[in-house]
Amino acid sequence: MKSRRRPYSEQRPTDIGDGVWSVPVPIPGNPLGYTLIYAIESPSGPVLVDAGWNHPDAWLALRDGLSTAGMDIREVRGVVVTHFHPDHAGLAGQVRQESGAWVAMHEADVALIKNLHEIEDDVRRDSQAGMLRRAGANTIEVEEVTAHRMRPPALPDRILHDRDLIDLPGRRLRTVWTPGHTPGHVCLHLEDTGRIFTGDHVLPGITPHIGIYPYDRTDVDPLGDFLGSLEKVADLGMLEALPAHEWTFQDAAARARAIGAHHEEKLLQLAALLAEAGEPLTIWEVAARMTWNRPWEDLPSMLRGMAASEAAAHLRTLEVRGVIGRTPGVDPVRFAVHS
Ligand SMILES: [Zn+2]
Ligand SMILES: [Zn+2]
Numbered sequence: 001m002k003s004r005r006r007p008y009s010e011q012r013p014t015d016i017g018d019g020v021w022s023v024p025v026p027i028p029g030n031p032l033g034y035t036l037i038y039a040i041e042s043p044s045g046p047v048l049v050d051a052g053w054n055h056p057d058a059w060l061a062l063r064d065g066l067s068t069a070g071m072d073i074r075e076v077r078g079v080v081v082t083h084f085h086p087d088h089a090g091l092a093g094q095v096r097q098e099s100g101a102w103v104a105m106h107e108a109d110v111a112l113i114k115n116l117h118e119i120e121d122d123v124r125r126d127s128q129a130g131m132l133r134r135a136g137a138n139t140i141e142v143e144e145v146t147a148h149r150m151r152p153p154a155l156p157d158r159i160l161h162d163r164d165l166i167d168l169p170g171r172r173l174r175t176v177w178t179p180g181h182t183p184g185h186v187c188l189h190l191e192d193t194g195r196i197f198t199g200d201h202v203l204p205g206i207t208p209h210i211g212i213y214p215y216d217r218t219d220v221d222p223l224g225d226f227l228g229s230l231e232k233v234a235d236l237g238m239l240e241a242l243p244a245h246e247w248t249f250q251d252a253a254a255r256a257r258a259i260g261a262h263h264e265e266k267l268l269q270l271a272a273l274l275a276e277a278g279e280p281l282t283i284w285e286v287a288a289r290m291t292w293n294r295p296w297e298d299l300p301s302m303l304r305g306m307a308a309s310e311a312a313a314h315l316r317t318l319e320v321r322g323v324i325g326r327t328p329g330v331d332p333v334r335f336a337v338h339s
Helices: 055-068 092-099 107-120 121-134 139-146 222-234 252-277 282-288 301-320
Strands: 020-026 034-040 047-049 078-080 103-108 158-160 173-177 186-190 195-199 240-243 324-326 334-337
Touching: 020 055, 034 240, 034 334, 055 240, 055 324, 078 092, 092 103, 107 158, 121 139, 139 301, 158 222, 186 282, 195 282, 222 301, 240 252, 252 282, 252 301, 282 301, 301 334
Parallel strands: 047 078, 078 103, 103 158, 195 240
Antiparallel strands: 020 034, 034 047, 173 186, 186 195, 324 334
């Protein structure tokens, strides 16, 4: 496939038809470059899908981009946030302040944000450090990863559930709950056009981060959820995809199937890796042996933490499927294939 990757500097607000505009908003200092905010026209003011990173440059890009589209940020009716990540939810609070818009998000991500608002920083750091140690991280890695803290986004004032219709007069914008990348990630099906806003769930060139936090959790299976959510999108049939990063593309279902196949392949490789090891491995050891976009030795601690979380999500799915198990009574946690 010809690469359509273009830097933020080459992105422009674009009328993509059916009363929908895409407005690129920069993510300062992030290789993803930008979030595509979508603005849907309505007689009572535009509704936005996502809002962008909370940064003055991003705010200006959003305000001016909407103005290019003939829309006034002070007249925004509502913001539907696909998930709580800062490149999506970051500016939602400021848009609400400026316009009186409602902000809507799925209940599972609302619960996460509430938690982030309530947790004390030292409690957060202790529990994160414990998680890293139990996964086999070393002292330096634990210190470097726990040093970071993100300011949580504003709490939404409307809570979404699967299949809810969004408050958008004259249009049919349907919530499609697609947990995996986050527990409350949603796609939004614009049913009167055959298009779907896919957030980070289905992207044309990359696959979203699927992690598990804490890494050794046994009550959830985010990758299993993600694979189910990919099928859910595929089952909607051929829809044009309007993703939050990269570029729009024709067939969301085909891409969803391809991403699912990619993870099934990764699961097979992981099971083989554990079988070859001949002894139970920690999450950290597994992550160090998996293939990433650069050698493990070159990954900074923060990215090692994300890689470990991704490894842990794949381990958990293999465990749920009965392919592998964790060795009882050991710390750090260790996994092995069932003999
Ligand atoms: Zn995300
Ligand atoms: Zn994103």
